[in-house]
Amino acid sequence: MPEDRQAQVAALVALLRQPGARWTEIAAEVLAEGSALAVLYRHLGAGETLFAEDPARDALNGARTELQAWAADGIGVHSLFDDTYPARLRDIHQMPPIVFTRGTLAEDRRAVAVVGTRRPSDQGVGIAETCATALAESGITVVSGLAAGIDTAAHTAALRAGGRTVAVIGTGVNRYYPATNRALQDQIVKDGLVLSQFWPDAPPGKHTFPMRNAVMSGYAAATVVVEAAYRSGARMQARLALQHGRPVVLADSLLQHDWAREYATRPGVYVVSTANELVATVDLIVRQIPDSLQALEGLPRLVDL
CATH class of the missing domain: 3.40.50.450 (Rossmann fold)
Structure with missing residues (x-):
C-alpha cells in the first residue's frame, strides 16, 4: 500500500475509533471532503498546539499500529480508498467505510x-x-x-x-x-x-x-x-x-x-x-x-x- 494511501486509511481508522463515532456519518463526511486526513485534522486539530499533546498524531499512530497488527494476523483491510473494496458495496445506502476479511478476496461478480x-x-x-x-x-x-x-x-x-x-x-x-x-x-x-x-x-x-x-x-x-x-x-x-x-x-x-x-x-x-x-x-x-x-x-x- 503506497505511503499516502496508508495515511488515508490510518486516518479513516482513527476517525472510526473516536468515542461515539457514527460510521455512516463519518463515511459521508469523508466522501464529501475527499480525504480522511482532512476530516481527522478538522475534528482533532492539525498539530498547531503549543503543547506536547497532538490528538490527531496520537490517533494516527494508534491506527497505524492496529493496521500493522491486523496485517500480521492475516486480516485483510479494505477501505473506501482501496481498489480491493468490494465494488458492489459502493452503491448501497448502508455502505460501510471499511470491511475486514479472512480468506481469498475475489471479484465475485456472480x-x-x-x-x-x-x-x-x-x-x-x-x-x-x-x-x-x-x-x-x-x-x-x-x-x-x-x-x-x-x-x-x-x-x-x-x-x-x-x-x-x-x-x-x-x-x-x-x-x-x-x-x-x-x-x-x-x-x-x-x-x-x-x-x-x-x-x-x-x-x-x-x-x-x-x-x-x-x-x-x-x-x-x-x-x-x-x-x-x-x-x-x-x-x-x-x-x-x-x-x-x-x-x-x-x-x-x-x-x-x-x-x-x-x-x-x-x-x-x-x-x-x-x-x-x-x-x-x-x-x-x-x-x-x-x-x-x-x-x-x-x-x-x-x-x-
Whole structure:
C-alpha cells in the first residue's frame, strides 16, 4: 500500500475509533471532503498546539499500529480508498467505510445470497442445500451469513459441491458465532471468504446482524430466500435487497406467508419451485452483472492517490 494511501486509511481508522463515532456519518463526511486526513485534522486539530499533546498524531499512530497488527494476523483491510473494496458495496445506502476479511478476496461478480431462518424445517434445509448445490455447480458464488439453520446448510452444500462461498458475518472476523460453526468458518476461510464490517474482535450485538444483512444484500447480485417468517433477518434482507436494486428470488413454499405473497407482486421478485428454475432465473439475473459492475468500478475512489 503506497505511503499516502496508508495515511488515508490510518486516518479513516482513527476517525472510526473516536468515542461515539457514527460510521455512516463519518463515511459521508469523508466522501464529501475527499480525504480522511482532512476530516481527522478538522475534528482533532492539525498539530498547531503549543503543547506536547497532538490528538490527531496520537490517533494516527494508534491506527497505524492496529493496521500493522491486523496485517500480521492475516486480516485483510479494505477501505473506501482501496481498489480491493468490494465494488458492489459502493452503491448501497448502508455502505460501510471499511470491511475486514479472512480468506481469498475475489471479484465475485456472480454471487447470490441464500438466506433463511435459524430454525428451519427439514424441507427448508433440503431446499437450501439444493439451491446452494445448484448455484455452486453453475459457477455462482454462494453468499450467506454463517448463522445456524439455512445459512449453515447453504455454506456446507456449496463447499461440498466444490464451489466458492462467502460468509458475511455479524461479528468481527476473529470471532466464531455460533461457536458450533467454528470448523465451518475455518473451512470457509480456507476455501472462500469471511467478510465483516465490524472491528476484528467485535462481539455479536443486537444491531450487528441487521447491519450485516444490509451489507450481504449489497455484496450479492441477488438474494434467494428459502424459509422465513415475517419477523426475520431473511425477510429484512429481501426488503433491503430490493431497496438496493437487487433482485429477490423466493422459494414457492414461502407463499404460505402473507409477506411473501405481497413481495411476489413486486418488480424484481421471482418465485421458483425447482432447482432448474432457480438456476435459470439466476442466470437471467447475472447476465446483466458485468455491465452494472463496470459502471460501479468507474466511480471515484475519493481521492486520487
